Amino acid sequence: MKTIWIIALKELKDALRNRWIIAASCLLAVLALSLAFVGTAPVGGAKISTMQVTVVSLSSLSVFLVPLISLMLSYDSIVGEVERGSMLLLLTYPINRWQIILGKFLGHTLILSIATLLGYGAAGFLIGFSSNGASLQDWLVFGSLIASTVLLGSAFLSIGYLLSVCVKERATAMGLAVAVWLLFVLLFDMAVLGALVVDQGENIKSDFVNFLLLFNPADSFRLLNLTGFDSTAALSGMSSIAGRAVLPVQYAIVALVGWITLPLLLSGYLFSRREI
Amino acid sequence: MIKNSIILKNVSKHYPSHKAVTDINFSVPEGCLMALVGHNGAGKTTLMKLILGLVQPTAGSLSILGHDPKDKTAFHYRNAIGFLPENVAFDANMTGKELISFYASLKGETKFRSLELMDIVGLSDALNRRYKTYSKGMKQRLGLAQALLGKPRLLLLDEPTSGLDPAARQHFYDIIRDLRKDGVTILLCSHVLTELEAQTDAVTVMNSGRIVASGSLEDLRTQADLPLSLRITVKEGMTKQIAQPLQNQNATITFMNGKHLEIECAPSSKMAMLRHLGELGSLIEDVELQNTSLDQLYAVFSDQRGQ
Numbered sequence: 001m002k003t004i005w006i007i008a009l010k011e012l013k014d015a016l017r018n019r020w021i022i023a024a025s026c027l028l029a030v031l032a033l034s035l036a037f038v039g040t041a042p043v044g045g046a047k048i049s050t051m052q053v054t055v056v057s058l059s060s061l062s063v064f065l066v067p068l069i070s071l072m073l074s075y076d077s078i079v080g081e082v083e084r085g086s087m088l089l090l091l092t093y094p095i096n097r098w099q100i101i102l103g104k105f106l107g108h109t110l111i112l113s114i115a116t117l118l119g120y121g122a123a124g125f126l127i128g129f130s131s132n133g134a135s136l137q138d139w140l141v142f143g144s145l146i147a148s149t150v151l152l153g154s155a156f157l158s159i160g161y162l163l164s165v166c167v168k169e170r171a172t173a174m175g176l177a178v179a180v181w182l183l184f185v186l187l188f189d190m191a192v193l194g195a196l197v198v199d200q201g202e203n204i205k206s207d208f209v210n211f212l213l214l215f216n217p218a219d220s221f222r223l224l225n226l227t228g229f230d231s232t233a234a235l236s237g238m239s240s241i242a243g244r245a246v247l248p249v250q251y252a253i254v255a256l257v258g259w260i261t262l263p264l265l266l267s268g269y270l271f272s273r274r275e276i
Numbered sequence: 277m278i279k280n281s282i283i284l285k286n287v288s289k290h291y292p293s294h295k296a297v298t299d300i301n302f303s304v305p306e307g308c309l310m311a312l313v314g315h316n317g318a319g320k321t322t323l324m325k326l327i328l329g330l331v332q333p334t335a336g337s338l339s340i341l342g343h344d345p346k347d348k349t350a351f352h353y354r355n356a357i358g359f360l361p362e363n364v365a366f367d368a369n370m371t372g373k374e375l376i377s378f379y380a381s382l383k384g385e386t387k388f389r390s391l392e393l394m395d396i397v398g399l400s401d402a403l404n405r406r407y408k409t410y411s412k413g414m415k416q417r418l419g420l421a422q423a424l425l426g427k428p429r430l431l432l433l434d435e436p437t438s439g440l441d442p443a444a445r446q447h448f449y450d451i452i453r454d455l456r457k458d459g460v461t462i463l464l465c466s467h468v469l470t471e472l473e474a475q476t477d478a479v480t481v482m483n484s485g486r487i488v489a490s491g492s493l494e495d496l497r498t499q500a501d502l503p504l505s506l507r508i509t510v511k512e513g514m515t516k517q518i519a520q521p522l523q524n525q526n527a528t529i530t531f532m533n534g535k536h537l538e539i540e541c542a543p544s545s546k547m548a549m550l551r552h553l554g555e556l557g558s559l560i561e562d563v564e565l566q567n568t569s570l571d572q573l574y575a576v577f578s579d580q581r582g583q
Contacts, residue, residue: 006381017369085365089422092328092359093382094352272348275331 003095004103011107015073021115024069028119031065032058036127051127051138055145058120059225062149063218067156067181069115073108074160075177076170078271083170088276097272101165105157105264112153120146148224148256155217155259156180161267165274188216214255224252279306280339281430281461282327287336289322296322297485300336304478306429309452309462311472313574314482320465321362323482324432327463328359341430355383358428362435362465364419368408372399372418375407376425383426393421396451398444412439420448424455431455431462437471449475469570479570481577489577497568500576503528503540505566506549510537511559518559525552 015021035057036050078101081087090100124142128134134142163176192212196204213219227249282304289296297319304310312320325331326338329345338345343353366375372394380390394400397417402410410418416439423431437445452462452475466472472479473493480490489496506527510518515537519529522539527549531538541549546565553560 003382006378010378013374014367014369085361085363086367088330088361089359089364089366090382091330092354092357093379094354095382096348096351276325 003099004106007095007100007103008107008110011104012110015107015111020073021111021118024111024115025118025122027065027069028115029122031061032120032123033126035061036123051124051134052141054123054127055141056226058145059222062145062152063221064185066112066116066149066153067185067218070108070112070153070156071160071177071181073111074157075164075173077104077108077161078164078267079167079173080164080170082168082276091276098268101161101264101268101271105154105161108157109150109154112157113150116146116149116153120149145225148221151224151253151256151260152217152221155256155263156184158260158263158267159217162263162270165267165271184216184218189219214251217256217259220252220255220259224249224256280304281306281308281341282463283339284323284326285337287326287333287338289326289331290334295485297326297482300487302480302487302490304461304463306461307456307459308477309456309464309475310478310480311469311476311570312463312465312480312482313467313469313472313570315578318482319485320482321434322485324359324434324463324465327432328354328357355426356429358423358425358431360416360419360423360431360433360436362438364415366407366415366418369406371404371406372410372414373403375418376421379422380425385425390421390425393424394418396424397421398447413441413444416440417444420451424451429460431460431464433462433464435466436464437466437468445471469574473570479573481574483578489573493570493573496573496577497543500568500573501543502568502572502576504543504546504568505530506539506541506553507564507566508537508539508553508560509535509562509564511561514559518556521552522549525549 032054036054076083078087081090091097120142124139124146128139128142159180160177163173163180167173167176192209196209213223280303282302284300284302287300287302288298290298300319300323302323312323314320322331326333327340327345329340329348329351332346341353341356343350370378373391376390376394377387380387391400391403394403397420399414399417399421402414407415407418416436420433420436423433437448440448449471455462464472464476476493478490478492479496481488481496489499491499508518513534515532515534519532519537522537523529525541525548526545527539527541529537529539539549550563553563
């Protein structure tokens with residue numbers, strides 16, 4: 001465990017040194033604040049929680065941004081070090097390859113968590129204390145957004161590791177990372193939607209669609225945030241879906257955890273067999 | 277009984293595209309400094325990677341400090357191994373101090389010891405400089421400092437003196453001598469054969485993935501059976517008179533002027549030749565015996581295999 005922590009700390013220090021954390025935190029904070037103060041303007045005098053409106057807007061935008069940040073953090077974590085030659089040296093130390101994968105993953109998850117907590121958290125505090133005051137429910141919803149964003153980011157970190165272990169060149173890993181991002185963030189939903197339109201509700205049942213969404217970490221995240229709370233479901237226009245949702249929200253959490261653990265386990269397995 | 281730090285038995289590593297090393301039988305006794313020499317692509321680096329467990333053999337078995345590198349659960353023995361790769365690479369944005377502290381913590385080494393090592397390799401003034409600002413020689417010295425972490429019992433050094441200036445090379449070999457006093461086994465790859473000559477206990481010559489010669493320098497000289505060179509200084513104007521009887525002793529004259537003679541003779545007739553020169557008494561002013569250099573031995577063994 002000590003070795004895992006040493007490697008995680010190195011990743012964290014690297015991210016502080018090259019200002020990854022500051023850049024990601026600022027990006028997320030600016031995004032959250034602009035959505036809070038500009039995006040909620042149309043609410044006007046309606047008695048709707050600014051914070052919850054922000055959560056709904058942020059959920060939709062996080063799905064695009066957070067996977068991208070995670071994949072950019074992780075795609076070269078293994079192949080990059082192999083290419084630079086530093087992995088060769090690291091592997092001659094008394095370390096198990098699993099410890100390297102877990103240490104790097106822990107470090108990157110910490111980076112992502114800190115950036116999310118600082119970025120969204122700072123925006124959350126500003127919104128909470130500048131509007132008419134936030135209720136406990138508002139804070140709960142916002143807290144859930146931060147936690148699920150970390151889960152979403154970790155899932156894509158894990159996928160990034162898998163790519164990084166499978167390829168022999170950084171450029172290939174980067175190309176694949178972009179492809180994965182496009183697939184899960186854009187193409188998957190379009191394909192599901194296309195299939196539904198073509199099928200006209202004859203063969204594809206809603207249960208199956210719900211189930212299908214769990215195969216995409218981005219959709220699991222959407223399900224969790226947009227249908228997880230009645231208030232956000234109403235604001236996102238998903239309340240009717242939420243009401244009829246066959247899959248409880250816990251399924252989305254399990255799916256995200258699965259998306260974190262399975263690619264990570266596979267990366268560890270493949271890395272332990274790889275010759276450097 | 278001599279304990280071996282490294283034992284390789286019939287080890288081969290074949291890739292689908294090429295055969296990196298074939299049928300390697302090789303052992304390095306504890307406390308020995310063995311030089312591994314060979315052309316680029318001869319298989320030296322693959323051999324080091326096999327010893328480190330970074331690649332697995334397609335045939336044969338290895339025992340490194342009594343452990344099988346294939347056994348992925350027994351990685352703790354690597355605590356006793358120091359490795360300096362040919363092109364050592366570290367995180368460019370980290371300072372020397374941060375880098376050595378990171379690697380020290382992985383070997384459970386104290387901060388004090390890591391700084392002490394930086395001092396030993398002459399980098400104590402550059403501790404807070406980023407790695408990317410280091411010169412080639414400084415990078416190599418940092419690499420050596422990390423290889424010395426954890427009091428290694430086995431050191432694997434791949435081209436350790438590349439990029440070092442003559443003074444730094446001398447300093448490097450001083451460090452190596454100190455380590456040898458402590459009984460550290462060293463396997464060293466280098467192309468700079470002249471510097472190895474005075475340091476090694478044994479030499480292994482590789483060519484096209486195979487070992488073509490192995491043993492002490494004396495063993496290799498015997499195996500190579502190259503003629504010995506003698507440079508003889510004689511009384512002024514006496515070279516011709518001395519040359520004739522030497523030729524009768526099966527010596528070949530390679531150079532001659534009024535004062536000096538250079539001859540070659542078979543190693544087996546060395547003593548007879550020296551005795552004969554002794555009989556010439558005051559006609560001979562000096563005799564300089566030139567041993568076959570490692571360069572010459574290397575050329576012979578790599579050519580033999582090439583043919």
